[in-house]
Amino acid sequence: MMEVASRAGVSQATVSLILNGSPGAKFSDDTRRKVTTAAKEIGYRPVQRGLPQVALATNQIAFVVDELTSDPWMALAFEGAREFALQQGVSVSLSVCRGGKLLDEDLLREFVHQPVIGFIYGTILTRRITLRGPFENLPTVLLNCYDGKRQLASVVPGDVEGGRKATQRLIAAGRRRIGFINGQDGIDASSDRLRGYRQALASSDITFDPDLVYNGNWEPPSGHDGTRAFLALDAPPDAIFCANDLMAIGCYEALKEAGLRIPQDVSVIGFDDREVAQFMRPPLTTLVLPHFDMGAAAAEHLLDIVGGLPTRHSQIKVECELIDRASV
Structure with a gap:
């Protein structure tokens, strides 16, 4: 085997x-x-x-x-x-x-x-x-x-390979400035998905930017806050990887409030494949937990x-x- x-x-x-x-x-x-x-x-x-x-x-x-x-x-x-x-x-x-x-x-x-x-x-x-x-x-x-x-x-x-796979999917879509809204600091899932994110960037010769990493708390409001923080940067991201689907919900709302389209202006990917992911508009690309x-x-x-x-x-x-x- x-x-x-x-x-x-x-x-x-x-x-x-x-x-x-x-x-x-x-x-x-x-x-x-x-x-x-x-x-x-x-x-x-x-x-x-x-x-x-x-x-x-x-x-x-x-x-x-x-x-x-x-x-x-x-x-x-x-x-x-x-x-x-x-x-x-x-x-x-x-x-x-x-x-x-x-x-x-x-x-x-x-x-x-x-x-x-x-x-x-x-x-x-x-x-x-x-x-x-x-x-x-x-x-x-x-x-x-x-x-x-x-x-x-x-x-x-x-989780490491999952984080890598999510980031590589965004890179394959032509995105080069990828934000990452992570879960709580100190949690294994957070550190492992961050490691996969960094590995994917390195393998594509994309320089890691700490300004594009936001530590959330797995809940929708932190996805909203993290997205707003990214959009306030001089060079905002053209894609956002959310470490779970609930934070992706908040990310969607912040992007729509800013008048940005998904995925035309900003691509979004989640993690977990909760039932809600298929009913988001547009339906959320994600990874199965x-x-x-x-x-x-x-x-x-x-x-x-x-x-x-x-x-x-x-x-x-x-x-x-x-x-x-x-x-x-």
């Missing part, structure tokens, strides 16, 4: 999801074609998993999250894990750590006695964590988070561990697909 991924230029998780036909996995036709062609060229066939001989009552994965909010990300990840696991005859139960604590003591005591084959532990924000309790004694895969010592496998979004696919990849990796397949503690980065609409 690693050889197929290398030949196709994608992640191992992408190869797995495509070749196993995981329902709901979102990949472009080009990506699917690259993977299937590479697999055919080297004669690869997906591994047939076999769970250890355990009682049916223990064929359950515990999916634990630090919180469920109005954002859909952890719910999507749970659905991805549940659908993949069900194909293997395994159920997935969802639990939330109460009170906003990293690990609730009552929750830990519950899983000491609950018959599960392993854990998927997910966080609403991509971040570094430290786990203890039953997670030390049963197979565990981290979702949207990672441990500093890399002792546990983790599945995270490919692949939590459904991440959940499926986490469940697959956990079942590989439980089934005794050779694995290594690694970090799997899942591709953020570009959804090209009309704002670029």
Whole structure:
């Protein structure tokens, strides 16, 4: 599988999801074609998993999250894990750590006695964590988070590559002065998407200008404020990359207030592919935050561990697909 991924230029998780036909996995036709062609060229066939001989009552994965909010990300990840696991005859139960604590003591005591084959532990924000309790004694895969010592496998979004891909799309449209409205400073997603933005500029010989980076807070007003700040520059941008779709909403409003057209005067690209993106006017070009696919990849990796397949503690980065609409 690693050889197929290398030949196709994608992640191992992408190869797995495509070749196993995981329902709901979102990949472009080009990506699917690259993977299937590479697999055919080297004669690869997906591994047939076999769970250890355990009682049916223990064929359950515990999916634990630090919180469920109005954002859909952890719910999507749970659905991805549940659908993949069900194909293997395994159920997935969802639990939330109460009170906003990293690990609730009552929750830990519950899983000491609950018959599960392993854990998927997910966080609403991509971040570094430290786990203890039953997670030390049963197979565990981290979702949207990672441990500093890399002792546990983790599945995270490919935010650096996503930031690069978004910026390259604007450059391909002929834009050379590209503003970036980022999320909160100090957040992994913010730093990774900024890194991808800078990499894309460097690869196209465009000088990085710190005046074209505005730190927002993921909400529409900061997208509005960041855009107004860009437009006040002596040389305003001809394109704006917003680190999430909500800030792109505010960006749209500021551009329209200034009498500027999207994309004729200023191209805009977002990140997340929230449902609202397709209903913006013009519809927003954006990147998918692949939590459904991440959940499926986490469940697959956990079942590989439980089934005794050779694995290594690694970090799997899942591709953020570009959804090209009309704002670029």
